[in-house]
Amino acid sequence: xxxxxxxxxxxxxxxxxxxxxxxxxxxxxxxxxxxxxxxxxxxxxxxxxxxxxxxxxxxxxxxxxxxxxxxxxxxxxxxxxxxxxxxxxxxxxxxxxxxxxxxxxxxxxxxxxxx
Numbered sequence: 001x002x003x004x005x006x007x008x009x010x011x012x013x014x015x016x017x018x019x020x021x022x023x024x025x026x027x028x029x030x031x032x033x034x035x036x037x038x039x040x041x042x043x044x045x046x047x048x049x050x051x052x053x054x055x056x057x058x059x060x061x062x063x064x065x066x067x068x069x070x071x072x073x074x075x076x077x078x079x080x081x082x083x084x085x086x087x088x089x090x091x092x093x094x095x096x097x098x099x100x101x102x103x104x105x106x107x108x109x110x111x112x113x114x115x
Contacts, residue, residue, distance in 0.1 A: 030045060047087030
């Protein structure tokens with residue numbers, strides 16, 4: 001992991017201390033944080049964030065600063081519900097916390113309300 005990824009994972013973990021089932025997995029070119037055995041977010045190289053959200057909120061969330069459609073490479077987007085968030089727009093804890101809360105809402109919904 002890059003130093004930026006390590007720092008971001010540490011910040012993410014500090015925000016989800018109340019979650020019962022948490023683990024880290026290397027995937028998507030970063031370090032993914034899993035909650036309830038489902039991807040919550042992934043710390044990307046350079047300090048950006050891959051976020052799993054409710055596909056119904058996708059378009060609205062794309063309007064937030066730094067949010068773009070997540071891609072798996074040139075010309076291959078990951079579809080609705082997957083966003084990338086630029087590192088400079090999550091540098092403050094409040095900004096990162098907002099994205100983590102959004103991802104947790106979706107994670108809890110697909111995990112049957114478990115946390």
